[in-house]
Every structure is written in structure tokens, then in C-alpha cells.
Amino acid sequence: MPKILIANWKMNKDLKDAASFIKAFKKDIKKIKNSAAVICPPFTLLHEMKKMLRGSSIKLGAQNIYFEEKGAFTGEISASMVKDAGCEYVILGHSERRQYFNESDELISKKVKSALKNSLKVILCIGETLEQRNNNSTFNVLQNQLERCLKDVSEKEIENISIAYEPVWAIGTGKNATSEQAEEAHKFIRSLLSKICNKNAAANAIIIYGGSVNENNIADFMRIKDVNGVLVGGASLNPETFAKICSVRVL
Numbered sequence: 001m002p003k004i005l006i007a008n009w010k011m012n013k014d015l016k017d018a019a020s021f022i023k024a025f026k027k028d029i030k031k032i033k034n035s036a037a038v039i040c041p042p043f044t045l046l047h048e049m050k051k052m053l054r055g056s057s058i059k060l061g062a063q064n065i066y067f068e069e070k071g072a073f074t075g076e077i078s079a080s081m082v083k084d085a086g087c088e089y090v091i092l093g094h095s096e097r098r099q100y101f102n103e104s105d106e107l108i109s110k111k112v113k114s115a116l117k118n119s120l121k122v123i124l125c126i127g128e129t130l131e132q133r134n135n136n137s138t139f140n141v142l143q144n145q146l147e148r149c150l151k152d153v154s155e156k157e158i159e160n161i162s163i164a165y166e167p168v169w170a171i172g173t174g175k176n177a178t179s180e181q182a183e184e185a186h187k188f189i190r191s192l193l194s195k196i197c198n199k200n201a202a203a204n205a206i207i208i209y210g211g212s213v214n215e216n217n218i219a220d221f222m223r224i225k226d227v228n229g230v231l232v233g234g235a236s237l238n239p240e241t242f243a244k245i246c247s248v249r250v251l
């Protein structure tokens with residue numbers, strides 16, 4: 001299974017920055033085999049980035065959507081709109097959306113349904129805070145978030161969902177999860193999936209790690225059997241660094 005490397009640019013880069021990133025990154029990515037790179041820029045760059053990425057294997061993703069199809073929802077953007085802008089993927093349930101925009105599992109589950117209906121592949125983020133980890137409630141939190149966000153999703157639809165395990169305390173802090181912590185969480189998520197969908201689908205599900213991934217620790221994550229890729233924030237903003245992350249090979 002090719003590893004999936006997702007760049008989450010968050011609220012960074014204008015058109016000029018994006019163009020120079022893509023120019024440099026496209027050269028490096030040509031040499032990279034057996035991994036799939038997805039870039040998730042701000043909404044304003046999507047249409048132009050689609051043009052920039054033409055002819056390359058790099059895919060485009062959005063960082064969020066609203067669940068309604070269209071109408072009087074000032075400031076919101078629908079699944080069909082990001083699809084129209086060239087997206088194949090969408091990140092949903094990111095902890096920054098949960099924290100700063102009060103997104104609940106119920107809201108995220110509606111967004112998941114809308115994304116799937118519009119043939120977008122979903123990258124669903126789940127993860128515990130430091131307080132929850134210290135309280136030994138990590139597994140509980142992961143289970144609740146996963147079950148609630150995947151409510152009403154069919155077994156077949158789960159094939160189009162990747163789960164990103166992103167411990168909140170590891171995001172943007174430089175304090176990544178250890179291999180043991182990531183391995184334990186990923187195994188647990190796979191076992192939860194095997195209760196929601198069939199064993200085969202759970203075994204093939206894409207579960208990726210996110211939280212302070214960089215060019216120095218990427219190999220440690222890629223070595224873990226249940227880690228099928230990574231979601232990278234800060235270290236994805238520089239084309240050389242993200243190319244190094246994408247090129248890591250683990251035997």
C-alpha cells in the first residue's frame with residue numbers, strides 16, 4: 001500500500017508563495033516512488049493550485065467544508081464547491097476546528113456524509129488532549145470521536161475515509177508522539193474499525209499519524225506497521241522539507 005503524505009498548510013501562503021512551493025516541490029516529487037502526496041492549501045488557492053498541479057501526481061485537498069449543499073450560509077463553502085475547484089480530499093474534524101470553531105462530533109459527522117456524497121475522500125482527524133491522556137481516557141476519547149463522526153456511514157463508504165490520529169498535545173508543539181504511543185493508538189483505531197466494518201476493510205483502512213512530524217522523525221513513524229502515512233502541518237510549508245518527508249523509505 002503506498003504511504004500517503006498530506007500537507008496541511010492551515011492559514012498560510014498566498015498565491016506567489018504557493019507557486020514557488022509547487023515549482024520546487026514538483027521537481028523533487030518526480031523522483032519519489034510509492035507514496036502519494038496531497039496538498040491542502042487555503043480555499044483561496046484551490047483553483048489556481050489545480051492548474052499548477054496539472055500533469056503531476058500531487059493531489060489537492062481542502063481543509064474544511066460546510067455540510068449544506070448551498071444556500072444562505074454566509075462565509076461557508078460546500079463539498080461540491082471544493083470538488084469543483086479540483087479537490088479529491090478534504091480534512092475534517094481537525095482539532096483546531098474543534099477548539100477554535102466549536103465543531104462537535106455531530107457537526108463533523110454531517111460534514112463527513114456531505115463529503116462522501118460529493119465523492120470526496122475524507123481525512124477524519126481524531127485525537128486526545130494532554131489532560132485526557134493523563135487521565136487515561138485516550139482510548140475512550142478516540143472511540144467516542146470515531147463512532148460519533150462515522151455515525152450513519154456505510155461499510156462501503158468507509159473505504160473512502162482515512163483516519164488521522166492526531167494527539168492534540170503533539171500538534172504544532174514540536175513534541176511528537178513516541179513510536180510506542182502512535183503504534184498503540186493506531187492498533188486501537190484499527191480494532192475499532194473492525195467492529196464498524198468488516199475485517200478486510202479494517203485491515204486495509206488508511207490510518208495516518210499527525211503531530212509535529214518532520215524530516216528527522218518521519219522514518220520512526222513510517223516504520224510502524226499500522227501507520228499508513230502522515231499529516232504534516234508546519235514542516236509541509238517548505239518544499240525541500242516536505243519533499244524529504246515524502247522521500248523517506250523504510251525497509
Ligand code: PGA
Pocket residue numbers: 008166170171172173174210211212213231232233234235
Ligand atoms: P504540525 O500540525 O505538523 O504542525 O504539528 C499537524 C496538523 O495539525 O495536522
